[in-house]
Amino acid sequence: MTRFPYDQFAKDYLTELLQPLGQVETSRKVPSEVREIDVYFAPSAQSTSDTIQIGLLGKIATKPALIEPFRNAATITEIRSCMNKLFDVFAQIKRQTKGDEKPLDESALPMLWILSPTASDSILNGFRASIDEENWGGGVHFLGDYLRTVIVAIHQLPRTQETLWLRILGKGRVQKQAIDELEALPNNHPLRAKAIDLLLSLKTTLEVNQNTDQEDRDLIMRLSAIYEQKLAEAKQEGLREGLQEGIREGLQEGIQAGHRQVIENLLQVRFGILDAELIAIIEPLLLLTPQEFTPLLLQLSREELLERFR
Template identity: 60%
Template sequence: MMTRFPHDQFAKEYLKELLTPLGQVETSRNVAGEVREIDVWFTPSSTLNTASETLGLLGRFATKPAIFEPFRNAVTASQVRSCMSKLFDVYADLERQAKRSNSRINDSELPNLWILTPTASPLLLDGCRAIPDLENWLPGIYFIPEYFKTAIVAIHQLPPTAETLWLRILGKGRTQTQAINELVALAEDNPLRINALELLYSLRVTLEANQNLDSEDRELIMELSPLYLERLDAAVQSGLEQGIERGIQQGIERGIQQGERLVVENMLRVRFGVLDQEMRSIIEPLLELPPEEFTRLLIELSRDELLDRFRS
C-alpha cells in the first residue's frame, strides 16, 4: 500500500491532463450515498473536438461520458465489484435528478466505466464474463455484458502501437518502459509529450522519497533518471541564459547573481514541484555557496534534508 498512492495520484493527474482538452474532467469525485470517490469522471465537450484523435484509443473512450478507474496492480474481483457499485450509484443519482426535473435519462447519456489494469488474469475475466469485441475494438479490451456498460482494459495485452501509447504509459514493468521510450521519441515540442514527462518526473521524485519501494518502482526510477537529469540540466541552462539576458541590461555582476537564483529556483521546481514558502526560505543560504556546490546539493539531497541543512 505504501507505493500505491503516488501511482494513484499520477494516474489521476495524467488522465486529467490528457482529457481536459476534450471536455470536463473531475478527479476524486464523491459518490452519493456514502464516502467513496470516483477516480476520474469525464464529460465530453458538446462541440466537435478533433483533439481526441491524437489520444488514439484513450480518445475513443472519451467520445462519450466516462468513468476511469486506473489500478497500479492487477485489479481483483472485489475491486471490479467496487467500481461497478460506484457506477450504479451514479446511475441511480442521475435517474433521481431526471425524475425531479420531469425528464428521462437516455441510456447513451449514462457514463461507461473503463477499468484500467496493468494485467488481468483469464480467471478474473472469465469470472466477470468479460469478453473481447475484436470486430470493433483492439485486443486487450474486455466487455462485461452490455447493460452494465463496463469494460476491463488489460494494458499488457494492448498492441504496442501509437494508438495505445497514452494508455500503456499507465502500465507496469516492460509495458510501461516501452511506452516511456516511445513517449520520449515523440517530437520535443509535442505538448502531450512535455506534460506527460513532467508528471513522470514528479512521480519519480515522489517515489524516490519513499523508503519502501518494490523492485518495479526501483526500475521505474532508474528508467526515468537519465531523462530527469537532462531536465535538470535544461533548467540550469535556462536559468543561466535568463540571467545573462537580464545581466546585459542590469550589469554583469547582477546578471550572474540573478542567473544563479534562477538556476536554484528552476531546480527546486523541477525536483519538488511547487516552490512554496519553506523552499523559498533556503534560496539565500544556498546562494552563498559556489554554484558547483549548490548544484550538487540540489541534485543529491531530499526536500527534508535541504530544509534541515539550510533552514534558519
C-alpha cells in the same frame, strides 16, 4: 508500496490529456457513502483534434466516463467496488430525472473504464468479459451491455501509437516501452512535454517515499535518464549559460519546485482540495528536507500541521 504516488500521477496525467475534450472531475464524491471516483469525464459538445492525438483514450472520451486507473492488477473486490460507484451514479442520475416519464436513455449513461496493468484469464472469465476486436482491438474487455463496464488490460494492448497514452499507465516492461516511445516523439509534439513533466513529478515523489520496491527503483532510474537529458538540452539551448553557478542555481530551483510538487500532492491526497490555510503552510514546509517533511505530512492531522507551521 502505497498507491498514493501512482494514484495522484494517474489523475493528473488523465486530467491533462482529457481537459481539451470536456469537463474532468477528479476524486468525485459518491453521495451514498464516502467513496470517490478517480476521474469523472464529461465530453464537451464539440469534438476537437485532441481526441485523435490521444488515440484509444480519445475514443473512450467520446462519451461520459468513469475512469479508474490501478497501479497493480485490479482484484475482484476492487472491480466490484468500481461497479458499485457506477451504479451509485446511475441512481443519482435517476433521482435527478425523477418525474420524467421517459425511461433512462441507456446510451447516455456513463461507461466505467477500469484501467488495470494486467488482468488474468480467471478474472476476465469470471466477469464474462468479451472483446470487440474489430472496433476496439485487443486488450479491451467489455462486460454485459447493461453493466456498462470495460476492463482495459494494459499489458494486452497492441504496441501502437493509438494505445501509447494508455500504456504509459501500465507497469514494468510495458510502461518502460511506452516511456521509450514517448521520449522518441518529436520535441514539438503537443502532449510530449506535458506527459514527461508529469512523469518527472512522479519520479520526485517516489524518490522521497521510504517504501519503494525494486520496480519503483527501476522506474526512477529510467526517468532519471530523461531528467538528465532535459538538463543537457536546456544547457545546449543556452538556458543555463554554461556557467557552473548558473547550473547549480537552476538545479536547486528544479529541486525546490519538485519538493513543492511533492508537498502539494501529499496535502491533496490527505486533505483533498488545497484551501488557503493549507497553501499557507507550504512555504514553511519547504524549509525542511524531504526526509523531514514527508513523515510529518503522512502522520500529522490537519490541525496539527496548521498549528505547527502556521
